[in-house]
Amino acid sequence: MSEKSMSQYYVFFTRNILPQPNVASLVQVAHSANAAANLGYPAVLVYLRKGWSALNPVDLIFPFQPRKPDDKLAKIYNLQGQLKVADLPLPWPIDFGNSKWTNPSTIVSKYYLPIHLLKSTKIVHSRDWNFVKAAIKNGIPAIYEQHHHEDKQFEPEIVRDPLFQIAVTVADTVRQSTIENGMPPEKVITLHNGFNQLFLARQTASAENWRQQLLAGERHYLAVYAGGLYPFKGVDMLVDVARELPEVQFAIAGGDSSQVTAYQQLAKDKQVNNINFLGYLPQNQLASLLQAADVLTHPHCLTKAATFTSPLKFFDYMASGSAIVATEIASLMEFKSGNIAAIWCEPDNPHKFAQSIRDSLAKYPRRSEGYAETLNFVKQFSWENRIQKILSYVDDSVVGCVSTQAINN
Known part of the structure; x- marks a missing residue:
């Protein structure tokens, strides 16, 4: 795949290892990415990988390698063939101890995103606020999902940036709490989850x-x-x-x-x-x-x-x-x-x-x-309908570019 075609990915990111079958939030992320792919968008579900396989030096040099999901992942999350996945390696001592520099969030936001994902990504969609912030700072349009009440304050320079497209919640009570924490009301919507x-x-x-x-x-x-x-x-x-x-x-x-x-x-x-x-x-x-x-x-x-x-x-x-x-x-x-x-x-x-x-x-x-x-x-309430509603709030220039890439592929 040429670098030009790689630059159009719709990246769904979770700071977790997959699969974790009993975690509902990860089912939601996987289904969202799967739905975007079913709609024809070049979607990639990006997650983390630990263990001995994460020590492969080639993977560390070229970590972002979108591919079809393996049978285990596909069966657990009911993924269809259009979706691609990419697991970013986190070798030891990452995530060991309390050091800021070995924190997975630091590695993803300071290394993988600006060096390896930036040239391959048109828009990101994540429940990870640190990843969303890093995307905005690197010039990538972003969609944020928040499904629970949280105490964090949203930085004005991030949520008011034109690259910050929309925040999505699943209940009006959560929408209200995000607004109270600094999210502009016009940039947060309520949408139910869906079904595969x-x-x-x-x-x-x-x-x-x-x-x-x-x-x-x-x-x-x-x-x-x-x-x-x-x-x-x-x-x-x-x-x-x-x-x-x-x-x-x-x-x-x-x-x-x-x-x-x-x-x-x-x-x-x-x-x-x-x-x-x-x-x-x-x-x-x-x-x-x-x-x-x-x-x-x-x-x-x-x-x-x-x-x-x-x-x-x-x-x-x-x-x-x-x-x-x-x-x-x-x-x-x-x-x-x-x-x-x-x-x-x-x-x-x-x-x-x-x-x-x-x-x-x-x-x-x-x-x-x-x-x-x-x-x-x-x-x-299909996941596909949900993705279409979310993208209706995204800049036409961004959606149009991703859609054109889907047609070309």
């Missing part, structure tokens, strides 16, 4: 396999939860809900091995034997599990996080077409009036949540093809 298009593809045979695997005896109904295994997400409550619904089999997907072991013990202590903890599932397996369900559960508790979360699983749930039981938390209230197959329930009440599952099973019997109204409603 592959979740729309019907996987009838795989879904039926899940049902045969998980349902046994007198249990004919399958309730599924997919997401982080944390009390504030309502997983503890689901154990209590399962105890009230012995005729329903519960399947919980997500979490690492220690979390799965802890929740298996909790269920055992409470003598709940109709709940399976499946652990982490790659996204290509998760879609069929969601389609296998009679009901999908979203039991998020009424915590501070409930005011700003834009949970990835809710959009994956809708893309499956299965019926949903969700708690009424602030960040989801706009969906209550949406045309979807869903029952809504007050949070932190296992008895009412159990009754809502009964109501859902009666009102929304399982359809292997999914509920059409939900499938039609969710299409507006």
Whole structure:
């Protein structure tokens, strides 16, 4: 590839090692980059690499080498073939000790970005504020995402620079806090997260396999939860809900091995034997599990996080077409009036949540093809649509240049 063609990349950067399957923020970054590539933009997902492989001297001299993702990365994040990835090596002693000069942020911002990425990048998109600042200082247009409340103050010379295109949040409460911390109101927007298009593809045979695997005896109904295994997400409550619904089999997907072991013990202590903890599932397996369900559960508790979360699983749930039981938390209230197959329930009440599952099973019997109204409603929340909305706030000269490069490639 010539240097001229390299200069048009749309770079998505995360200061993390990939893959880390259980980290929702990294799923969001990967899906955003994947969507931009699906739209025809020359997108590159840039992340970090540590370990012995990071000691390769050739990689240190030529660190930015965009390539197709390997099979493992592609399967974990449901990446399509258009996306390229590039992992920047961080050999020891980088990230060892508290030295400023061995901090990954310093290495990326002071070395990799100005020396190796600058000539190859037309625009950057990141949740890493230090990387965004470094991009602006090096003359690269930038998009910033902030999904949680943070205390940092935004430097006026950065956020008011014409190269700073837009900041994106997922909730109005987060948008307000970024404004209070110095972000110009006209430079910050609220957009929900989205879903991967592959979740729309019907996987009838795989879904039926899940049902045969998980349902046994007198249990004919399958309730599924997919997401982080944390009390504030309502997983503890689901154990209590399962105890009230012995005729329903519960399947919980997500979490690492220690979390799965802890929740298996909790269920055992409470003598709940109709709940399976499946652990982490790659996204290509998760879609069929969601389609296998009679009901999908979203039991998020009424915590501070409930005011700003834009949970990835809710959009994956809708893309499956299965019926949903969700708690009424602030960040989801706009969906209550949406045309979807869903029952809504007050949070932190296992008895009412159990009754809502009964109501859902009666009102929304399982359809292997999914509920059409939900499938039609969710299409507006594809990652591709989200990227297009974000780019509508970007300078036409920047988007046009990247688009032209996509056509030429």
